[in-house]
Amino acid sequence: MRTTYCGLVSETLMDQTVTLMGWAHRRRDHGGVIFIDLRDREGLVQIVCDPDRPEMFKAAEGVRNEFCLKVVGKVRARPAGTENTNLTSGKIEVLAYELEVLNPSVTPPFQLDDDNLSETVRLTHRVLDLRRPTMQKNLMLRYRVAMEVRKYLDEQGFVDIETPMLTKSTPEGARDYLVPSRVHDGMFFALPQSPQLFKQLLMVAGFDRYYQITKCFRDEDLRADRQPEFTQIDIETSFLGEEQIREITEGMVRRVFRNALGVELPVYERLTYAEAMHRYGSDKPDLRVKLEFTELTDVMKTVDFKVFAGPATMKGGRVAALRIPGGAEMSRSEIDAYTEFVKIYGAKGLAWIKVNDLAKGREGLQSPIVKNLHDAALEEILKRTGAAAGDLIFFGADKRKVVDDALGALRVKIGHSEFGRTHGLFEDKWAPLWVVDFPMFEHDDEAGRWNAVHHPFTAPKDGHEDLMDTDPGACVAKAYDMVLNGWELGGGSVRIHRAEVQSKVFKALNISAEDAKVKFGFLLDALQYGAPPHGGLAFGLDRLVTLMTKAESIRDVIAFPKTQRAQCLLTGAPSNVDEAQLRELHIRLRNPVQA
Numbered sequence: 001m002r003t004t005y006c007g008l009v010s011e012t013l014m015d016q017t018v019t020l021m022g023w024a025h026r027r028r029d030h031g032g033v034i035f036i037d038l039r040d041r042e043g044l045v046q047i048v049c050d051p052d053r054p055e056m057f058k059a060a061e062g063v064r065n066e067f068c069l070k071v072v073g074k075v076r077a078r079p080a081g082t083e084n085t086n087l088t089s090g091k092i093e094v095l096a097y098e099l100e101v102l103n104p105s106v107t108p109p110f111q112l113d114d115d116n117l118s119e120t121v122r123l124t125h126r127v128l129d130l131r132r133p134t135m136q137k138n139l140m141l142r143y144r145v146a147m148e149v150r151k152y153l154d155e156q157g158f159v160d161i162e163t164p165m166l167t168k169s170t171p172e173g174a175r176d177y178l179v180p181s182r183v184h185d186g187m188f189f190a191l192p193q194s195p196q197l198f199k200q201l202l203m204v205a206g207f208d209r210y211y212q213i214t215k216c217f218r219d220e221d222l223r224a225d226r227q228p229e230f231t232q233i234d235i236e237t238s239f240l241g242e243e244q245i246r247e248i249t250e251g252m253v254r255r256v257f258r259n260a261l262g263v264e265l266p267v268y269e270r271l272t273y274a275e276a277m278h279r280y281g282s283d284k285p286d287l288r289v290k291l292e293f294t295e296l297t298d299v300m301k302t303v304d305f306k307v308f309a310g311p312a313t314m315k316g317g318r319v320a321a322l323r324i325p326g327g328a329e330m331s332r333s334e335i336d337a338y339t340e341f342v343k344i345y346g347a348k349g350l351a352w353i354k355v356n357d358l359a360k361g362r363e364g365l366q367s368p369i370v371k372n373l374h375d376a377a378l379e380e381i382l383k384r385t386g387a388a389a390g391d392l393i394f395f396g397a398d399k400r401k402v403v404d405d406a407l408g409a410l411r412v413k414i415g416h417s418e419f420g421r422t423h424g425l426f427e428d429k430w431a432p433l434w435v436v437d438f439p440m441f442e443h444d445d446e447a448g449r450w451n452a453v454h455h456p457f458t459a460p461k462d463g464h465e466d467l468m469d470t471d472p473g474a475c476v477a478k479a480y481d482m483v484l485n486g487w488e489l490g491g492g493s494v495r496i497h498r499a500e501v502q503s504k505v506f507k508a509l510n511i512s513a514e515d516a517k518v519k520f521g522f523l524l525d526a527l528q529y530g531a532p533p534h535g536g537l538a539f540g541l542d543r544l545v546t547l548m549t550k551a552e553s554i555r556d557v558i559a560f561p562k563t564q565r566a567q568c569l570l571t572g573a574p575s576n577v578d579e580a581q582l583r584e585l586h587i588r589l590r591n592p593v594q595a
Helices: 054-061 119-124 133-155 196-204 242-261 273-280 306-313 332-343 358-364 375-385 400-416 418-422 499-508 513-527 541-549 579-584
Strands: 017-030 033-040 043-049 068-077 092-103 178-180 188-190 209-217 229-238 269-272 293-295 317-324 351-355 392-399 432-436 441-444 449-452 479-484 487-494 534-540
Touching (some): 017 043, 017 092, 033 068, 043 054, 043 068, 054 092, 133 209, 133 541, 196 229, 229 242, 242 432, 242 479, 242 487, 242 541, 269 273, 273 400, 273 432, 293 375, 306 392, 317 400, 332 392, 332 400, 358 375, 479 534, 487 541, 499 513, 534 541
Parallel strands (some): 043 092, 269 432
Antiparallel strands (some): 178 188, 229 534, 293 317, 317 392, 351 392, 432 479, 441 449, 479 487
């Protein structure tokens, strides 16, 4: 029915007759000549409607925004001085011979070129929102990314295999979405949080290179980079070690950026988990920010200032500094605002020192805490931080996690601020990173037990197997994350392929043999049949495309997302269901909510 897309009409089609279909983006009546910008998924083209063709012109007079149109016309050059260099079709226009309204439109609730729409309006009228050029570009890029992933993995010998959506509820960190069974009274399926167990079973089954672009579901608190349902690029392979898995998956991401975005990623930096936390307070540091922590725990053990000495001497405490070059010019109100900011992360406050004049020693330092620190401590602070005149030093002193979280967030906030950008503390670039050697376990002090950092099926480093019995906190995993610009793109590990090692992990996690059999019996049984060494990595497709588009939220790269309250404003889901449906499932609501 059409000869090409609107956005692809260019001077290569000069003087040819084309048939186009799309939506009226805007209509302009210029004293007898009507111009219509016709839009489709590829972009815009200018249609010229001349009164010399009365029937066509009459139809054009009735066109309004978002009418669905068919246009037949001749491609010609735009008049000199009216070209639009931002469009593929910017040097031409189409002189309409025929114009047919395929379907009129009621007045839209908003203009598609309005950049100040609330997210509620956008999600409520998502179909119209998706017509906007930005959203069209985002979803087209998402398609290209998925295609590049598939082509690359196919070339590497990977096979796309689907895994079940209705499966068994197993503890994987977040709450499951449960689906009641009508056939089996009182029993439930769970929607998969990931295909983790099934992809391991596929390795045991001999499909040594598996991948899947699949939906995953987690009933957890939401924020900008989370959705209750999200899309994962899931990869698993047998007979390869950590380095080889990282090499393959890095190659995939490089190709995606090169072919879908035209970007050549730089060399990946590599940090151990311990290094990342020590230097940046984060296991996904944004390396575009040129600020690092300075360790001061040992220095502060001897000072009389309890705010520093207390954390420095307690088990699991930390004192660290963050030097801000040029920060001495910050006002007290700015410092106070940062003090309030770190409290979000559990910090009780934010100590600071302005370095005004190093030559004056103590007298050249401005801070309410200087009087509480002896000369040796001050000298060591200035030496370790490399402070110069005009700098500002912030301090974090508390439990290690509080210091890491608070100073780590402060580092990013200052780096991304106007101050950070104007003072050279931020470099706008692509900054990829591998974080490796994660700990196997983290201790939950409240529950008094160990939890898996990644998941219970992650293999320990060679020689660390016995540490799971004697010192779980010292056990390092064959686990790794790919990080880009402060976002975790994907995480993975080498898996446990021997039943006796898996049993040690369950023991460290305080999962009894009986519980393990009930929850993971099918996996443990499969591991007994010559399971191969295997491992993999899972990428968040939504996060990857969000970064590539530089969108503010992953909701901007998902066609029909949920809100932060896990609701779909377009369809009204979740919603009430008929009492008859509930009876059929043998479900009774304790406190029914009326719609």
